Amino acid sequence: MPTALGYPGLQCVLEFLDPMRRYVPFLSKSFLDLFYRIHIVSRAHSLRTIDKIIPLSIEELGINGNCLNLKYYEIDNCTDNKLRFKNGRWKDFRRIRPSNLKPEEAMKKLLVSYLKAGSKIYVKCLVFFTAIPEFVPPNLILQINELRCCFRYIEQFLPIIDQNCFPLKKLRIAISEPYYLNHPVLTSAQQLIVLHGFDGVPKIINQNTNKRVTFETYCFRTEDPVVLIRNWMKNGKEIGTTFKFHDYEDNRVMHFLMQKLKEFKTESDHHSRVTPILRVPIEPFAEIHVSKDNENYIVVEVVPITLKRETNATEEPCSSKKAKQ
Structure with missing residues (x-):
């Protein structure tokens, strides 16, 4: 017969247990059918005694209008x-x-029921595209890694995000006005x-300090990548900066870019599956690499030239040695 889980084991199980299976929202007996859910904590006294001190981990939490999404x-x-x-099925x-x-009160009870117990609530991705609903309790604090949102509502949701989460690891935004592009969260x-x-979004964001930026298909113009590269050629850009543009299925943006920058050298990288790399020098020790990855993104990045030269210098003696043999 297997031995019972000790405290460390119970703590690990509860922390990563799906919140929909972890709590029981007792609004009324007719409110939820127990046959549809597995109520672990409510049926184990040993778990109830430690439940409130164990963090809650959620893969994705969506709060929008009259909807709560876990x-x-x-x-x-x-x-x-x-x-x-x-x-999910x-x-x-x-x-x-x-x-x-009232509808707001019912949703608030549900939200509190699912999220109330953990002393800390870890959310990998928080999602919202509407104003903050009335059912969100003011004392709710979330620790997040990624935020996916309509940026016009960012100020309403900042109070429920732990300030230690900033700067965010990943921010996915829908943005409609230039005003928000200077926001410190962005x-x-x-x-x-x-x-x-x-x-004009790429042009304005280029003035910010963001080093890793991706633009989806319908949020930039065909000429924007060329304008960006010309700007970097003229004003320089920090090494490591990478901008990605999602191309159309017919490679229209990539074809346009190659035509406009045809004066620069194109090289094939035999060690990579990406398209041939277009090299555009911008500084004595840096150049822009333009390529297309396997997910149809045009990748524009600033890399140090010294790395390339060191690689060539390392490979030449080996090749000459083989020739002598």
Whole structure:
């Protein structure tokens, strides 16, 4: 017979247990059917005694309008006085909302029920594209790695994000106005991904300190990568800066770029699966490499020339030695 888990084992299991399976939202007996859920903590006294001091880890948390999304699970406040629960297999069921609760109050009870116990709440990715809903409790604090949002609502959500999370490791944004491009949350992000934007977004972001930026297909113009490279040629750019542009299926942007920069040398990299690299010198010790990766992104990066020269210097004696043999 297997031995019972000790405290370290229980702590590890609870910390990474799906929050939808970890807590029991007791709004009323008709509110949730116990047969649809596995209520571990509610059925184990030994777990309840340590539950509140163990951090809660969530892969993805979405808070939008009348919807609460925990990656593979979704809870909606429907217009027919019902709450809809949907799992990752698109199976769902509905329960009548208690008559004494308003929609916002019902969602708040659910949110508190799922997230209240952990002394710390770790969220790998927080998602929001609407104003902060009324059901979000003011004392909720999340520790996040990645933020995916409509940036116009960033100020509303900052109070629920632990300040130690900044600068963010990854920020995915939809942005509609130039005003927000100077926001410190955006300019300090280690990796910035622009999902939706407006004409001129790459030019403005180029003035920021972001070193790793990705632009999705419909948030930049065909000529923007060329304008960016010409700017780096004229004004220089820090080594390690990498901008990516998602190309169309017909490689239209890449073809346009190669035509406009055809005066520069193109070399094939036999050690890589990417397209031939276009090399554009910008400084005595740096150059721009332009290539296309396996995910249809045009990669524009600033690399040191010294690395290339050192590699060549190392390889030449070997090749000459082989020739003599």
